[in-house]
Amino acid sequence: MAFDYDLFVIGGGSGGVRAARVAAGETGAKVALAEMDRYGGTCVIRGCVPKKLMVFASTYAGAMEDARAYGWEVSAGGLDWGAFHDRLEGELNRLEGVYRNLLKGSGVISFDARARLKDPHTVELSTGETVTAKHILIATGGRPVRPDIPGAELGIVSDDIFHVKELPRSILILGGGFIACEFACIMKGMGVDVTLYYRGAQILRGFDDEARGLVATEMHQKGIEICTGTNILSMEKASDGILVKATNGDEKVFDQVLFATGRAPNSDDMGLEDIGVQIGRRGEIVVDEYSQTKVPSIYAIGDVTDRINLTPVAIREGMAFVETVFKGNPTPVDHKLVPSAVFTQPELGTVGLTEEEASEQEPIEVYATSFRPMQSSFIDRPDRVLMKLIVSKETRKVLGCHIVAPQAGEMIQLAGIAVKMGATKEDFDRTVAVHPTMSEELVTMRAPVRTA
Structure with a gap:
């Protein structure tokens, strides 16, 4: 044919x-x-x-x-x-x-x-x-996805936020994934009063617990109100915005409501x-x-x-x-050890297994350090960063790398090459540090903070 x-x-x-x-x-x-x-x-x-x-x-x-x-x-x-x-x-x-x-x-x-x-x-x-x-x-x-909530037509989804005519004075973001958290940070940085509702116990489900905990802390310090264990019951138009009734008993009016509840x-x-x-x-x-x-x-x-x-x-x-x-070269797709970044402020970069995933798979060592970087500590800002490696006790391979810091997306791209190649903790150790940088901590951590 x-x-x-x-x-x-x-x-x-x-x-x-x-x-x-x-x-x-x-x-x-x-x-x-x-x-x-x-x-x-x-x-x-x-x-x-x-x-x-x-x-x-x-x-x-x-x-x-x-x-x-x-x-x-x-x-x-x-x-x-x-x-x-x-x-x-x-x-x-x-x-x-x-x-x-x-x-x-x-x-x-x-x-x-x-x-x-x-x-x-x-x-x-x-x-x-x-x-x-x-x-x-x-x-x-x-x-x-737009959730099935009474009055949901009053809110917007992530596709819409790029087309708003003017910035709202206040916004409620529903969701706790990377889209919700990224836009919470964006809106706050642009001068909007931001509240985030998430039905789970902690934002950024699926990411390393320690890393997502630090992101949540830093978002809170920047003035973003994060209400976990909270969902929207209903929304209705009010004279001064959108009246939102929540499962935690709150009834508040927001200029805008953004749904970031999945795709x-x-x-x-x-x-x-x-x-x-x-x-x-x-x-x-x-x-x-x-x-x-x-x-x-x-x-x-x-x-x-x-x-x-x-x-x-x-x-x-x-x-x-x-x-x-078309080229006659059967090529399966490789979905293993894909680096990714969440562009919150600070960013979260990750590749490989979380501590929780790795500990369920095999005995591990965890190397981690959290500190105030030089740029922040010099001006007495409280911002902290995290550098974390998950290491197999048996093979010594680095199973996961997690970074919470400004420019973590740039760092994890390079760390991802080493993890993808199967680098061991000793490979990291014998790499000379670039000083003074935040990322030098990835090659200077000598003792595990815990094992599992």
Whole structure:
């Protein structure tokens, strides 16, 4: 059977675009891609990129306070949200253009349309067109979840926060994951009064307990009110904002409520189950180690598969797909020892096992130190950082590394190389320290603080 395309990609985010342009540009495959919204996907348009730019913007008030403490004569007014937002929109428009041009330059045909599957080789587009492909790759990502709460329509989700017309005076953030905590820090840094409700006992569930405890402490010291064990009962419009009734008995009015209560895979209404693609309990597309579904011609990568929902992972999955399907080099996706960062203030960088995970797996030693870094202690700021290594007693390999500090994301990228290579504690020990730095503590800790 002759197909219109060798590959049809559904989804123009980082993973889908990378797979499409590499398949077309490096193997000569005839490739098309459909995207119903803006090219660049969650990361570029409504995730990593605009969020990190907001992180940068939110740090300047604190930086100016530090500058005064160091002797500089500086002053700052409030953030001009309009000026910042205009520049932000311009940057996102530029990046979307880059993504479109990358596809065009690789010879990929683009459709600005929503796509559904009619059968294992046929795609129906919202434009009315129908095309066929030998292989179909689904890379539709995920979306924020709005909780089922009376009055929930009064709140916003993370996609919306990049488009608010003006900064609120006060905001309630519901959730305790990395998105909730990052935006709590961003909003506080921009001058907003921030309250965070989380139903669990401690924020950042799934991260190392000691590390997330320090992040919570530092957020509290910056003036963010964190209410754990707390959820929203109902919301209603009030004359001066949104009246929120909480499970802890509080009734407060906020200018804005942000829901950061998780994300769901974008697999709805695509015709997948009708043609035999298996869908998991959370709506994720079930795939094997090669990102192949139960239907041999259909593959899926990225957040829609709900494996590790990080942009660089989706890109790696897209590259592995091309190697497997178009280069004849079967390449399973490697999801082990993936470094990541939470861009709170301070940041949390992590790779490998938490202390809790490692101790359940085997006997370990824990090397950790928490201290006030030089930059903070000089001006009597109470901020603390954490450097932590989890070490196997038997093999001496570093099983996990956790850093809470300014620029922890930059540090964990480099530490992640060593952990991925299987470095031992002794490898760290015989590496000469860079002094004076915060990260030198990673190679100077000699005695474990505890074993488990």
